[in-house]
Amino acid sequence: MTGHGDPRVLVVDDDLAIRQSLGRALQLEGFEVEVAADGETALEEASRTPPSLIVLDVTMPGLDGVAVTRRLRGRGDDVPILILSARDGVDDRVAGLAAGADDYLVKPFALPELIARLHALLRRRPERDRLEMEVGDVRVDPRRRAAWRGGRDLDLTSREFDLLEALALHGGMVLTRQQLLEQVWGYTFDVQTNVVDVFVGYLRRKLEADGESRVVHTVRGQGFVLRG
Amino acid sequence: MRSLRARVVLGAVAAVAVAIAVSGAILVSTFSAREHRDLDRQLEARAHAVGALNAPGPPGAQPQAGRPPGRLQISPRFARISQALQSGGDLARFVHGGDVVDFQFGARPKPGVPWPEASRPNHIETVTVGGQDYRALTFVPPGRAAPGGGALQVATPLHDVEGRISSLRDRVIVLGLVALALASALAWLLVGVALRSLEQLRGAAARVSGTDELGTRLPVGGGPREVDDLGTALNAMLARLQEAMEATRRFAADAGHELRTPLTALGTNLEVLARNPSLTDEQREAIVAELGADQQRMAALLGALQALARADAAEAVPREPVDVAQLVDAAVDGARRRHPQTTFELAGDDGLVPIEAWPDGLRLAVDNLLDNAARHGRPGGRVTVRAERNGSDTVIAVADDGPGIPEAEREAVLGRFVRGTGAGDGGYGLGLALVAQQAALHHGRVEIGASDLGGANVVLRLRTSG
Numbered sequence: 232m233t234g235h236g237d238p239r240v241l242v243v244d245d246d247l248a249i250r251q252s253l254g255r256a257l258q259l260e261g262f263e264v265e266v267a268a269d270g271e272t273a274l275e276e277a278s279r280t281p282p283s284l285i286v287l288d289v290t291m292p293g294l295d296g297v298a299v300t301r302r303l304r305g306r307g308d309d310v311p312i313l314i315l316s317a318r319d320g321v322d323d324r325v326a327g328l329a330a331g332a333d334d335y336l337v338k339p340f341a342l343p344e345l346i347a348r349l350h351a352l353l354r355r356r357p358e359r360d361r362l363e364m365e366v367g368d369v370r371v372d373p374r375r376r377a378a379w380r381g382g383r384d385l386d387l388t389s390r391e392f393d394l395l396e397a398l399a400l401h402g403g404m405v406l407t408r409q410q411l412l413e414q415v416w417g418y419t420f421d422v423q424t425n426v427v428d429v430f431v432g433y434l435r436r437k438l439e440a441d442g443e444s445r446v447v448h449t450v451r452g453q454g455f456v457l458r459g
Numbered sequence: 460m461r462s463l464r465a466r467v468v469l470g471a472v473a474a475v476a477v478a479i480a481v482s483g484a485i486l487v488s489t490f491s492a493r494e495h496r497d498l499d500r501q502l503e504a505r506a507h508a509v510g511a512l513n514a515p516g517p518p519g520a521q522p523q524a525g526r527p528p529g530r531l532q533i534s535p536r537f538a539r540i541s542q543a544l545q546s547g548g549d550l551a552r553f554v555h556g557g558d559v560v561d562f563q564f565g566a567r568p569k570p571g572v573p574w575p576e577a578s579r580p581n582h583i584e585t586v587t588v589g590g591q592d593y594r595a596l597t598f599v600p601p602g603r604a605a606p607g608g609g610a611l612q613v614a615t616p617l618h619d620v621e622g623r624i625s626s627l628r629d630r631v632i633v634l635g636l637v638a639l640a641l642a643s644a645l646a647w648l649l650v651g652v653a654l655r656s657l658e659q660l661r662g663a664a665a666r667v668s669g670t671d672e673l674g675t676r677l678p679v680g681g682g683p684r685e686v687d688d689l690g691t692a693l694n695a696m697l698a699r700l701q702e703a704m705e706a707t708r709r710f711a712a713d714a715g716h717e718l719r720t721p722l723t724a725l726g727t728n729l730e731v732l733a734r735n736p737s738l739t740d741e742q743r744e745a746i747v748a749e750l751g752a753d754q755q756r757m758a759a760l761l762g763a764l765q766a767l768a769r770a771d772a773a774e775a776v777p778r779e780p781v782d783v784a785q786l787v788d789a790a791v792d793g794a795r796r797r798h799p800q801t802t803f804e805l806a807g808d809d810g811l812v813p814i815e816a817w818p819d820g821l822r823l824a825v826d827n828l829l830d831n832a833a834r835h836g837r838p839g840g841r842v843t844v845r846a847e848r849n850g851s852d853t854v855i856a857v858a859d860d861g862p863g864i865p866e867a868e869r870e871a872v873l874g875r876f877v878r879g880t881g882a883g884d885g886g887y888g889l890g891l892a893l894v895a896q897q898a899a900l901h902h903g904r905v906e907i908g909a910s911d912l913g914g915a916n917v918v919l920r921l922r923t924s925g
Contacts, residue, residue, distance in 0.1 A: 248724035248753055255742070256731045290716070292878065317719040318712060338719040342730035 237263045238353050239280065243273040243299065244288040244315065253286070260346050270294025274302055277310070284349055285312045289327055297326045304331035309389050311352035313345075329433060331388040334416065334426055344422065351417035366402040367446055367459015369438070371395060380446075385437045390415065394430050398447060398457035407454040431455055464650050471646040476639055483631040490627055494620045498594055499583050506596045506613040550593065550614040585617065592617040656682030660690050673701035713876035714764055717887045721753040721760075728753070756887070763889040766823055767875070770896050780813035783853050783921075787825055787846040794829035794842075801833040807846040814853050814923050816901055821921075824897035825855060827890040828917055832859035834890075835879075836914055843912065848923065852903075855919040858910030869907040894919060 240262045242253050250266045257264045265282065267273040271294055277285065285303075289296035300312055314327035314335040327335060333352055336345055364371045370379045376392050378385045387395060393415045398406065408427045412418040416426065435447050448456050586595045593614035663677040676697060679690035728746045732738070738746070784807060791803050832842040836859035845856045864872055864879050872879050873895040876888040891905070894917070898905045903921035910916035 246720045246724070248721060248749060248756070249727075251749055252724040252727040252731070252746075255746070256727045259731060259735050259738075315723075317716045317723075339722040339726045342727050342734075 237261055238283040238349075239263045239265065240349065241265045241267060241273060241276055241282040241285045243267045243270070243285065243291070243296070245269060245291040246288070249288070249315075256342055257286075257346070257349075262349070270296070270299045273299055277303060277308065278306075281308070282310060283353055285310055286315060286345075286349070287312055287327075287332070288315045288317075290317055296332075297330050300327055300330040300332045304388065313348060313352060315340075325429065328390075328426070328429055331390075333390045334424070347420050348416075348418065348422070351419070354417040364396075364399045364402065366399050366457050368443075369395075369399065369446055369457070369459065371399045380438055380443060381441075383441065387434070387437060391430060391434050391437070394427075395434055395447075395457070398455065402457055402459075405450045405453045405456045410454065427455075464647070464654055467650045468643065468646045471650075472639065472643045475642040475646075479635040479638055483628075483635050487624065487628045487631055491620075491624045494624060495594075498615060498617070498620050502583060502594050502596050502613060502615050505615070550588065550595075550612075586614065588614065592621070653683055653686075656686045657689075660686055660693070664693065667697065673697055673704055710875060714760075717760055717876060717889075718757060721756045725750060725753040725757075760887045760889070763887070763893060766893055767889065767896060770820060770893075770900055778815045778817055781816040781818050781821060782811070782813050783816075783821075783846050783855065784809065784811045786818065786822055787844060787855055790822060790825040790829060791844055793826065794833060797830065798833035800839045801836060802839075802841045803829070804841060804843045805845075806843065808848055811846060811848060811853060812923055814921060816921065817897075820897045820900060824894045824919055825857075827893045828855070828857040828919065831890045831894075831917070832857045832861075832915070835859055835861040836912075837861055840914075841912060843910070849920070851923055853921045853923045855921075856916060857918075858912055858916040859914035860910070860912035861914040863909055863913065864907055864915045872907070873905055891917070 238261075240257050242250060242257065242264060243266070244250050244253070245268055247268075250268065254264045254266050262284075265276055265280070267276050269291055273285070273287070274294070276282075287296045287299060294302075296314055300314070303310065303312070311334075312327075312332040314332045315338055316327070316335055317338045334348060336348070361374050363373070368381050371392075372378065373396060376389070378387055378392060378395055385395075394411065397411060397414045406414075411427045412422065412424075415430075418424075431447055431449075435445065438446055446457055446459055448458055450456055581597065583594055583596045586593050593616050595612055595614035597612045659682070660677055663675075667673070667675045667677070676694050677690045679687050679694060681687075682690070728750050732743070732746060787807070788805065791805050794801075795803050829842065829844070836842055840860040842860075843856075843858045845854075847854060847856075868879050871877050872888075872891050874888075875892040877892070878888040891907075895905050898919055898921070901921050903919060906918040906920060908916045908918070
């Protein structure tokens with residue numbers, strides 16, 4: 232058993248082989264591991280002893296990963312969630328991210344990549360100045376972790392807020408995907424993912440829900456910029 | 460010529476041309492026959508008139524004495540003869556003895572015009588006199604047929620009649636050509652209109668094949684019935700294709716999904732072995748056992764996928780008489796070795812009639828029934844197998860003592876990659892799908908119920924032929 236103070240990971244998968252292998256692997260990497268075979272058990276476990284991280288399979292009988300994410304976020308649980316998807320299609324992982332998950336991996340994945348991402352998601356992001364920021368008609372309040380466009384509350388998920396905050400902090404400056412991965416996800420390592428683009432998509436949808444003009448712009452070949 | 464439009468138009472125009480030509484020819488020939496008949500009647504009437512006027516008196520009255528024999532006395536009657544020869548160009552000739560006197564209307568008697576001899580008397584024929592055609596009647600008054608007796612020839616020119624006939628013919632030809640031209644143009648237009656809907660159908664079909672989207676349907680309705688029928692048939696084909704394509708896509712996605720999970724576990728365990736050289740023997744043994752289980756799971760999944768694909772592709776499976784009792788016996792024997800913890804009890808009729816079946820497929824189905832029962836039954840539990848005649852069916856029933864299959868899921872678990880909620884770990888949701896597929900191939904069905912042992916009772920029901 233690992234020592235006290237190790238990060239607790241809750242591994243949720245209906246497949247025994249995954250629970251066994253992943254549980255053992257994460258334990259050997261220094262995590263304290265709990266496993267759950269279905270969504271209901273995972274929710275119970277998460278409220279009994281809140282984990283530092285959840286690794287959550289999307290496709291499960293009964294309550295699936297998307298539903299578990301939605302419930303957790305619905306009750307204000309901000310625990311980082313990494314979704315595991317066994318499908319190559321985008322549907323279920325996108326649904327998971329939209330429900331409030333932070334990242335996803337497609338099975339089969341390389342163990343070192345999962346571990347690196349889990350460590351990054353655990354890392355506390357640096358405290359930023361706590362001042363409210365305004366870019367155009369977009370207002371970002373880091374203390375309340377809330378953002379508005381005009382007077383409209385954008386109702387962002389945690390990761391969406393982090394992304395908007397990072398863009399607002401560098402208002403008018405172009406941030407590359409790699410910079411965003413570092414600042415928002417803590418991924419300081421080389422990682423193959425389109426999670427930035429997916430979240431930019433969510434952010435834009437919420438920013439432009441009332442048909443407003445685009446404020447998060449794509450700078451081709453470079454990255455993204457928030458410009459009012 | 461490969462254009463359908465040109466072909467259809469050409470065919471239609473050819474048919475119209477033949478119709479016009481035939482009816483024109485009939486018209487002209489009917490007209491010509493009537494003209495000739497009328498002419499001949501007039502000729503006869505005139506011949507009678509001239510003959511009557513000129514009827515010689517009693518024999519001896521002519522020629523008159525004092526004149527050279529053989530000379531006709533005609534001058535007093537000339538005017539009246541001329542009257543009788545009404546139309547211009549009529550000829551008349553009197554033959555009496557050796558004398559020949561020719562008349563032509565509007566002219567003085569004019570001997571010496573070449574005039575062919577009449578071939579036979581009282582007969583109308585066409586003769587050529589002075590380069591012109593005439594209808595000619597040689598009239599021999601009764602009793603004068605003897606040589607040297609008097610004869611009368613009357614001829615009337617044909618050129619009027621022939622002129623009328625040829626002008627009619629010309630008009631018929633001109634009208635026919637005009638009608639043909641109109642018919643061609645009309646046919647070209649109409650065929651074009653009819654083919655336009657075909658062209659629209661072609662365009663729509665090309666758009667469908669240009670995309671991956673088989674959900675598009677061809678526009679049907681408003682076109683000619685044949686084209687609409689074609690569109691409907693093509694749409695039905697598209698629907699079938701779409702269905703098959705979607706099933707294939709779903710199947711491939713599901714198969715991929717099922718392979719990704721054991722691959723992930725396998726990869727994770729391999730990585731753990733590589734990253735942790737100082738594992739305990741216990742940990743290492745556990746990992747190796749899991750690796751073996753994952754490998755077996757993938758191999759079994761692959762086998763099941765191939766079996767499904769093979770049977771999917773088999774339109775006509777090879778059938779032969781199969782002794783079901785013996786097949787089940789052999790299958791149970793194999794299952795006992797695969798699942799040594801489970802007790803298999805075999806019951807059923809000894810006197811089962813052989814049924815027409817695909818032995819390999821049927822064995823695959825029974826194997827899956829047995830594996831399924833062993834996997835979902837209690838550890839170290841009991842599985843009962845019965846093969847028996849039931850009415851006109853042969854049934855193979857496999858019952859286990861596991862949690863059973865909830866009634867709401869009994870239909871669904873026959874689908875591919877569907878696992879029951881109580882199915883536990885390790886399966887991939889293809890076992891019962893394979894059984895259902897074989898049942899369908901054998902025109903039978905799968906029935907799921909509750910067993911006396913408390914678990915599921917899965918029945919493969921096959922029709923006993925004959």
